[in-house]
Amino acid sequence: MRKMLVDVMRSLEVLDIGSFLLDLPGTNESLLPLEQATLSDWQNAIQACAAQHQISHIISFRGGALAVSAMQDSRHWIFSPVKGAQILRTMMRAKVAADKESGRNTSLADLYAQAAAGPLELAGNIIGPELFAQLNTAEIPDMRNQRIVRLETDNKPGDVSIDGPALWLRAEPDDNPAMSSAIAGDIAAWAVS
Template identity: 70%
Template sequence: MTLAPAFVFYEFADRKEFCLHVTAQSPRRVMLVPPLFDEMNRMRKMMVDVMRSLHELEISSFLPDLPGTNESVIALEQVTLSDWQKAVQACAEQHQISYIASFRGGALTVADLPSANHWIFSPVKGATLMRTMLRTKIAADRESGLTTSLAELAARAENGPLELAGNIIGSELFAQLNAAEMTDMPSRRIVRLESDSKPSDGQIAGSALWLRAAPDDDLTMSTAIAQDIAGWMGQ
């Protein structure tokens, strides 16, 4: 029988936010922080596969919904990067988690957890994420017969919410992400794909699922990620 993750909650800003949870018969636990925006959707299946593999390695895992995403009751356009950072901190503290595995842009949300142990998969700057989404918007506008530019869209985002890849992003979130880079943590392991030449502490064979046109998985990569996390946690 396939292991079915369950939902638990964490309290943030007088609300309950959902958190997917897989329980193992072990005190070891890790929180997985998802990628941001459309990358989150493309990699959701992979993240759940990682959680199932971690269970086989006797590690409990938590995958929180960031405010404004998935089942959250607050609108994304009302959320800031600071909110995401405080929410991730709240989830970790309430579930007593000191090991944090963040993926892609999720690494930008862990700034309020400097004393935790951080495992980071293929981190990306906030400006890079925003630029990619802006270019996607420009391409979509062009197909609709409209002409827009990076500068025009950025100016629009400074004055109000902007729709990018199906996400309504508020001005503050847009500005904070454009300035956001991964925080230098005392205890940190950075892992990248074998095809990525950027500096890292380890590499994993697999696919850049965040570049796919639709959600997909890579079970071999998910298993390798879980094993690397387990080794990092000291199995």
């Protein structure tokens, strides 16, 4: 996904639209360990960044929409939004499958119990109990000024569909230049509308 985001940003630059991808608390170069980060931390960081840079257009992908729910005054372009519980279930199913291949018998109930008691490693990320609990109840926000974009294969309601694969479900990193270009084109049209 990060590769796709960078490709979209480069395409936007060619279209004379500036953008930046911020690191949230607990991610990438952050000094805060991920197991200490919360969804509230992410929401506060995005709001502070938007205020500092006077940003009025927010682009969110997948679970990123969960971190902008309090920003009702901004314009929102949201790609394939998903509930926090769905993100967690996908990561937990992957862990159950990986554990099974390693000869360990883990259930979703086991993982929920572990997450309530302490940090839990899912998909290479160590998620603390507070972030897990917040994500588990996080709903897709309904923003006043939003554009919902979905993949053509997605049957959920949206404002526009884009052809391409669900790169976030790939076991190995991949990209799709045509999809990245289509996303950038839709963002550019939306940004000036």
